[in-house]
């Protein structure tokens with residue numbers, strides 16, 4: 001339960017309330033991680049929260065994309081290069097990217113859910129030829145809140161990915177689709193029985209997307225969701241992150257819809 | 270297993286103290302039996318009995334001089350395996366310190382079979398997939414002396430949970446209190462236990478002693494106040510999530526957290542952060558938390574996941590008796606009855622489970 005000191009190597013604002021911190025241990029190498037895993041990040045004297053790893057930085061750092069919503073996340077978003085924070089982990093289950101080899105792949109993100117999914121897409125394009133069609137569909141509140149716009153454009157241009165974005169509230173310059181991310185499922189091409197899907201976003205969005213994919217014939221066990229519950233420890237001892245039989249810090253955050261679907265359908269479970 | 274007989278507890282207490290243990294045993298404090306440090310066997314609550322009913326606990330005078338003539342007290346071993354507050358980490362400047370305080374050497378005298386079973390449950394929680402070294406240190410520094418129950422409480426149901434009333438494993442020493450003449454059989458459960466037993470005056474147990482001790486446990490098993498039918502509970506209880514009984518029990522539950530505080534296996538915790546007055550040391554302190562608190566499932570910008578008392582009670586009961594198996598390979602309940610006795614509105618888990626099971630026909634299965 002003792003954090004490891006990490007130095008903030010760089011800080012990049014992504015949008016008004018969100019920054020990406022590149023973190024590296026004060027001494028020693030960065031740990032390995034799998035796409036979808038998270039760490040517990042500690043802001044001195046304020047608290048510790050779970051944050052997904054959103055990528056590997058150029059110098060091997062661990063990237064974390066953090067939205068300021070409360071005391072700890074706000075403190076972390078204000079961290080400056082050179083500051084020291086505490087990190088434990090990586091923890092939790094991962095998106096089985098390798099298991100999607102030979103299949104069509106659908107990556108569906110809502111809002112900040114694109115952060116952990118970015119590590120999925122980066123792995124997919126690192127071995128592009130192993131996969132069939134790859135579609136990345138992204139929903140965001142407004143064009144201004146879209147995460148990683150430049151990287152999305154690069155994926156679209158360079159790697160034969162079908163990248164589509166929809167917004168809830170368009171501005172007059174927005175040329176693209178408007179509405180929920182599930183609307184984009186109509187606009188992408190995939191063979192449901194030979195598809196793996198990776199989904200992350202608000203719970204309602206994930207359930208809508210997963211239900212839609214399963215209704216089209218994607219096997220529920222190949223629809224992976226990243227679930228979010230309160231976490232105080234990350235190692236299965238605080239009890240907060242329970243979802244029925246699951247301790248989401250150990251058995252999740254990534255859970256397939258065959259397992260999660262029935263549990264999420266129970267109100268206030 | 271070796272069994273010997275001792276006539277008095279005082280030499281045992283002295284031997285434990287000589288071996289460097291602080292001896293903690295049952296004492297009468299306020300109006301209840303509480304686990305506290307004792308300096309001699311005279312501090313133990315001779316002649317004290319209790320009556321326990323849902324929402325009700327009273328001490329009584331036994332009139333027979335028995336020293337362990339009461340059932341589970343509000344205290345269990347939990348305070349010693351998982352302290353109510355503990356420092357997890359300190360940040361001094363830019364470095365972190367893991368507190369490595371030596372665990373106190375404590376001899377817990379008078380634990381019941383259910384208490385030992387509860388320690389085994391906590392072992393699975395804290396020494397499982399991410400073993401906790403601080404827990405291990407505390408656990409190894411504990412010397413466990415069980416007492417086999419002679420008079421189960423009115424809220425006990427250890428027999429149906431398979432955890433009692435006789436302590437069969439997990440102790441250093443296990444006593445059975447016998448009358449006429451007043452004496453104790455001492456079963457030795459470990460090498461440490463054997464060393465302590467060797468250091469005190471004792472005689473070998475006779476067939477009569479052994480028969481009398483067996484009789485105590487046999488009679489106790491027939492005097493259970495309550496029972497739970499655990500058959501298939503891991504399957505049917507989660508599947509009963511939409512039973513109307515949940516709203517019924519929630520209307521009686523105050524979300525006071527008493528049940529989770531007295532439960533010897535409830536392990537949930539939260540962490541408090543702070544910096545000292547001078548600001549150069551920041552500390553992380555873990556403390557007991559309860560799934561009955563609203564903040565337990567807070568998510569910023571949204572209502573807590575379990576906003577209703579219904580959902581919180583359902584979580585507690587379902588976790589205890591069913592989903593605990595999925596997570597830790599054991600029931601979370603050891604049948605001690607504490608949560609029944611100490612619930613201010615007298616909610617009885619055995620009664621709720623019976624009602625829920627009675628009404629499970631036709632409900633959907635979510636697992």
Ligand SMILES: Cc1cc2nc3c(=O)[nH]c(=O)nc-3n(C[C@H](O)[C@H](O)[C@H](O)COP(=O)(O)OP(=O)(O)OC[C@H]3O[C@@H](n4cnc5c(N)ncnc54)[C@H](O)[C@@H]3O)c2cc1C
Pocket residue numbers: 038047048049050051052053064065066067068069070071072073074112115116227228229230231232253567568569570
């Ligand atoms: C597996 C996982 C991965 C996550 N990844 C990211 C990420 O990549 N980027 C990001 O910005 N956020 C992420 N979150 C959400 C982030 O943990 C919360 O926004 C954060 O805990 C809020 O803490 P706070 O102190 O700033 O807010 P407050 O509102 O002050 O929260 C108080 C406390 O409640 C708990 N809490 C509140 N909201 C959440 C929540 N949504 N999830 C878990 N605990 C919560 C925390 O213990 C927190 O300290 C993730 C959550 C989980 C469970």
Ligand code: SF4
Pocket residue numbers: 528531532533534535589601602603604605606607608609618
């Ligand atoms: S749930 Fe109740 S009876 Fe079971 S171990 Fe906990 S306090 Fe004892």
Ligand code: SF4
Pocket residue numbers: 521522523524525526527528529561608611612613614615616
């Ligand atoms: S002790 Fe009784 S009233 Fe209090 S939270 Fe538990 S069940 Fe509810």
